[in-house]
Amino acid sequence: xxxxxxxxxxxxxxxxxxxxxxxxxxxxxxxxxxxxxxxxxxxxxxxxxxxxxxxxxxxxxxxxxxxxxxxxxxxxxxxxxxxxxxxxxxxxxxxxxxxxxxxxxxxxxxxxxxxxxxxxxxxx
Numbered sequence: 001x002x003x004x005x006x007x008x009x010x011x012x013x014x015x016x017x018x019x020x021x022x023x024x025x026x027x028x029x030x031x032x033x034x035x036x037x038x039x040x041x042x043x044x045x046x047x048x049x050x051x052x053x054x055x056x057x058x059x060x061x062x063x064x065x066x067x068x069x070x071x072x073x074x075x076x077x078x079x080x081x082x083x084x085x086x087x088x089x090x091x092x093x094x095x096x097x098x099x100x101x102x103x104x105x106x107x108x109x110x111x112x113x114x115x116x117x118x119x120x121x122x123x124x
Contacts, residue, residue: 012111054103058076
């Protein structure tokens with residue numbers, strides 16, 4: 001059995017926020033579970049070429065925008081899944097942080113972070 005507190009998990013500055021990584025590859029579960037904070041007013045160009053990701057919003061607000069420009073509002077109680085390694089923009093509202101519980105498969109090693117200093121979608 002694995003029991004972890006948010007105070008005891010690996011925290012990674014991923015580019016526009018924090019990723020608190022509760023489960024990693026070394027745990028042998030086959031997936032990663034994170035508590036992710038996206039800072040207010042940020043816009044991140046993201047793509048997961050090696051992982052599938054599902055995110056459930058537990059606080060704050062924002063939107064996910066696909067490559068065709070379709071915007072999907074994200075508020076508490078809304079889940080989105082990137083089931084086709086979808087490139088996307090993750091945008092936190094200008095007035096509050098966005099907080100997500102995310103699952104990645106296969107599992108992350110733990111040190112992964114985005115490079116948001118490019119016009120390309122950041123990937124890992």
